[in-house]
Amino acid sequence: MSQYRFNGMLEFFSNITISHLSWIYRITRNSPYKVVSSFLLLILLSLYSLSHVRFETDIFRLFPADRPAMRLLLESLDWSGGAREAYFLLEGEADLLPAEASRLAERLRSLQVDGHPAFKRVTYRIYEESEAERFTNLIAFAAAHPAAFVPLKDAGLLAEKTTDTGIDEALDSLISQLAGSIGAAAVPVTTVDPLGFRDLVLPRLKAGSQALDMDPSSPYFLSRDGRVLIMIAEPSRPVQDMVFARKLVAGINQARQGMMEVKVSCAGAHISAVIDEAAMKSNIISCILSSLVVVLGIFYAVYRRVWPTLMIPLVLGLGVLLALGFAGLFLSSIHIISFAFMALIIGLGTDYSIHLYDRFHTERAAGIGSDEAIRLAVVDTGEGLFTAATTTALPFLALAGAEVRALSELGILVGLGVIFSLYVTLFLAPIILRMIDSPDRVYKPLPTVGMVWLWNFSGRHFRLLFYLSSLLLFIFGIFAIRISFDGELKNLQPQHSEAFRAQELVEQHLNLAPKSLLVAVDGATQAEVMHRSKAVDSLTAELRAEGKIKAWSSLGQTMNSQSEQIEIIKVLKSADITANKLKEKLLLKGFSAGSFEPYLKQIRDGSLTNLIDEAGIVRELGLSPLRGVVERHLLQDKSGWHSLTYLYFNPDQLNQKDFVHELAVILPDARVTGTDLVSDELLAAVRRSAVNGVGIGTVLVLLLLLTHFKNFKGITASLGPVLYGSVAMLGAMVLFGMKLNFMNVMVLVTIIGMGSDYGLHIQHRCAEAAPEKQREAFVQAGRSVLLSALTTIAGFGSLAFTDYGAMSSIGWATNFGVGFTALAALLLVSARLRLKA
């Protein structure tokens, strides 16, 4: 009874599909103007919807920003100035870099946009003369309040400096400095720090300001190997001002023209927004155009008809436009990379035109009238197309709920693109065919493209084919199980973009260590976050002592906490130093004590033993040339205060999961990020999306195939080649040194829908044909399948050659998958049909 009901339900769905297609056939025949008018209206609506869609270029927007590590990574990019500053990496001979940097810096400083300076500041040197006064002020503060900065381990040295001998030595050294410096250059610093406390403070401040592994002996921001010099510039307007960003980049390009001795790479949000966006757009446009040219070339080469060939761009263009317009109803923005996947529609959407036209042409060549040929193409072949399109579209649409935006947008756009391409084909192709056809037009039989030979071969050697394919499947399977996963996010980026090049240079020449972690402690007040981050400092210091990290930095490393200050103050209190004593010594050494009066007054007021509020120390640092240390480690935004600690380590030096666990024990709400942690989050999200996608996609495809064939033989014919193609795809990827990544792993989902079409079309046409008509049906369906596969490969192939690792990896994986699946469908389904016969 249930079997009967089930079959009845399948029959019902099948009848609905046929009725639907028959309606399309009738309306295109009886009311073509209504159809065209409706499409024009839809085009206008789509254009309106599309005009409200924003296209994004930021690669990080493709990934789920609500995951802890990813969210912190994005926040830190904004905090650290990564989203605000421009970076110039000069590559060349060490002797040439300073002079060339000086030239470039002068050009950048004089660069104007709309009559205003383009940059607020340009720095490439440790010490800038313009910062001399601020530097002296910081030294003055540190000398008056040594407890704020002198490391606890140097408390003994500090005590020595306050003894009689220490003071004498400091004043002698002061005289040497005054004598040895050019003119009176040393006067300002010596008067604010006569005791030379800066000798104990400056090394600590310098170490704390090092975010990159730079040559400590160089006065420039120069890598240790002397090959790369980094220049940091802050544009005067934010990146959101695209008009400014474009003019800025034009100015930058002009400024670096003629830098023959060194190579200059740029990075930063402004540069990415303009240069990489332009490169990305041209990449995508060339991708779309090249695949369109190849697809049209293939179509024309086989069918030799101009108008049907020209119909394809119309169908594809409308399919893409309607899909984008429809997607615009529920997507406020679309990433430009997702838009690139519309190139896939060229490959997939052409399939319907091929099958429909091939059937029409074949029937006309067989002497059938124009109207009946169109009916057979729309209703009979259309039924196969309908199932094929839905089996392709639904696994893509099943990705719509993916946590990773890249996959979700890919699923929505390609799924919608496939459906709209099918409907545009079904509605417009009959109208166009009626317009261009006439009863006296001669339709020559189409080339068999080797399908007759294939049919005969599979009939004669079906056993050989099965054995051979089984052997190949086994071999590919052996390789397939060795497939590995590439979790490096940077490998998904454009491999030859400026930003990628700059990132590589930093990694190779300037990174403190290959791996890093960032710990954020959040809170409502500055004092709270600074106090709580001491626990992070302690844990990190332990790791450093155990050799588990190479370096680390935090604000606590640069300045003393209140408790550390108290220890230093104890030492200073026990020292016998007074303003009068220092004054006497100064006079004895021949100094004019009046010049030191401001410093002496501070000592009289007890500055040496005063406990300084940490906020006060941070404020002084923030006003000094070392304000970058503060900006890097302590931030305030609308959510509150954030204290940041950076850890640098080699691969395998630190177990990151253990560190996260230990940190959670001592500071449960501390947040951690790093590229490995982000990769882990993404991998988990992608894994869930893949499992869900494969599950939902497979069920939907099975149901659709069951509705279409109403038996399991058809399903086997459709999905068998997919299984073969998937295993062969993974095996081929291993053989060619490719890995699965966050993007191409989804091909395992989409291949189910795309690949099942090939076996479906052959089975649909051949299984129901009379034995004597099977050969003819196979030739027609096989030709369409072959051409469909070729056009799909052309569509994805254009992606394979893009600069984007993300797109390129999808392109290659899909080409392997589609190629092997189509081959399996043509060889094995025909062999199975012959075996049955």
Place this chain on the structure above:
Amino acid sequence: MKLLFNILFVLFITALALPSDARSLTPVEGLEALRKSFAGMNDFTADLVQEKRLSVMKKKLVMQGKIRFRKPDLFFMELFPPYNARVLLKDTVLQQRMGQNGDLQRIVLPSEQGLSHWFSTVARPVTKVPDGIEIRAEQAGQQTTVLIRPNSGGQLKELMVSLHNDGTVRKLILLERTGDRTEMNFHKIKKNVGLTEADFSLE
């Protein structure tokens, strides 16, 4: 010290007493004299006596040492004990080591203050006074004195260079806006002795 003061006094009086020997030069002539003094020279060494009158010291600092210069961008100064300091300027990079074992300090000067910039400027024939500076020059006997005053509000108020007719610099005086004054007198000057990189080392 008293003796030195007397000598200076006598020299000063002599200079005042012999005004007829002094001839005012135009600023361009003064700069041309500077340019010519460097034109035929690739390097030079000299013994140095430097006097500094600094606002922070009650008495002037007098020190002795050596200087070396080589075109296009190397300058080295060494002060003998008790002050014991070495300074090396390579174009824009200024390195100093104070004391016998003092830390090496490095500072990069703006490119317009670099040696190569200065010497490439004075290598060209002077046709007009550069913007931003005021020049006074005069010639007395075999000595030409050029006074340079930057108009901008920097640290340096005045620079005076005394040149001998043989093209060597004999005296250099830096007067700063704070009133601090540095006077460098050069003796035993030797030109074009073939100085090498090794002569410009802080170690």
